[in-house]
Amino acid sequence: MLASIVLVSSALSGCGSGSQPLRVFVASSFAGVVDRIVAEHVRLHPDTDVELNVASSGTLMTQLKEGADADVVILASESYMGQLAESGLVRRPRIVALNSLGIAVSPSLAGQVTSMDEIRDSDLQIAICVESAPCGVLALAYASSIGLDLASATREPNVRAVLAKVERDEVDVGFVYASDLRSSTADLGRLMESGAERHTTSYSLAVATNSTRAQEARDFASLFETETGSDVMVHFGFELP
Structure with a gap:
């Protein structure tokens, strides 16, 4: 189906x-x-x-x-x-x-993961959209620009699915939209000034x-x-x- x-x-x-x-x-x-x-x-x-x-x-x-x-x-x-x-x-x-790209951190890691360097140098589980979705295109372009390997990241069908996984602590980090970070009611961590916002x-x-x-x-x-x-x-x- x-x-x-x-x-x-x-x-x-x-x-x-x-x-x-x-x-x-x-x-x-x-x-x-x-x-x-x-x-x-x-x-x-x-x-x-x-x-x-x-x-x-x-x-x-x-x-x-x-x-x-x-x-x-x-x-x-x-x-x-x-x-x-x-x-x-x-x-x-x-x-x-x-809209622009945003980086969401799961509630359990909010306040602990505060920079892209920490994400790049760790084995955190990351979720992004599939490449056919615009949010996936932005995520891959941003990752390429900063040397972040997303080969092991889970691919979700749309940004709602990515956000839901982060909110439920099923993944550590999600590449979503800035609008998701502004409107989510979960206790998410938000990476500010990561450069992701330049991908629109x-x-x-x-x-x-x-x-x-x-x-x-x-x-x-x-x-x-x-x-x-x-x-x-x-x-x-x-x-x-």
């Missing part, structure tokens, strides 16, 4: 009339934001249903290229969204948020070309441009473009 279906799909509904739901494909690291935007959309349009497909950006891109139906697409990769646009699968993508990504939003609910998709997308949308993104630790 596909991991993307088992681990990361979810649905939120309003008081829908039973028609086809608005289908939103969203990168896992942005799911908290979209949950709030869905609630606002349903408040404004109470007769609608919204279905979320939450996965890594690479997984979502693959699903769309293989013919999956979507109305709104939000990826943590301008490059992946560009590929979808070049393929004619989405229209007029735009950047709605910014942007979140691109677009309406799918073949959307069967194009006007509603545009209405949903427009919420990210409102004061409410901006406040939600900042609340979850994202920066605005």
Whole structure:
């Protein structure tokens, strides 16, 4: 069974009339934001249903290229969204948020591991995203720049899975996003000024070309441009473009 279906799909509904739901494909690291935007959309349009497909950006891109139906697409990769646009699968993508790499230390080691040198010179268990996910791309680029060997690091399907392992003390260190460090309620250690913050990504939003609910998709997308949308993104630790 596909991991993307088992681990990361979810649905939120309003008081829908039973028609086809608005289908939103969203990168896992942005799911908290979209949950709030869905609630606002349903408040404004109470007769609608919204279905979320939450996965890594690479997984979502693959699903769309293989013919999956979507109305709104939000990826943590301008490059992946560009590929979808070049393929004619989405229209007029735009950047709605910014993020950067962050280093999380498990609660049991918080305060003990405080520098990248300590991580590089130890045998700590590290978790990163798979390379097809933008968080994995950033982690590998950063590790290469500082001479950190990640050959033995566990590879997780998305950043939510990495963060969960660190929060549960299943690994010692996780390469996540700065937004995860800002929004996590766990007693994590956070490596500041490690240089990881210089590795950044942007979140691109677009309406799918073949959307069967194009006007509603545009209405949903427009919420990210409102004061409410901006406040939600900042609340979850994202920066605005």
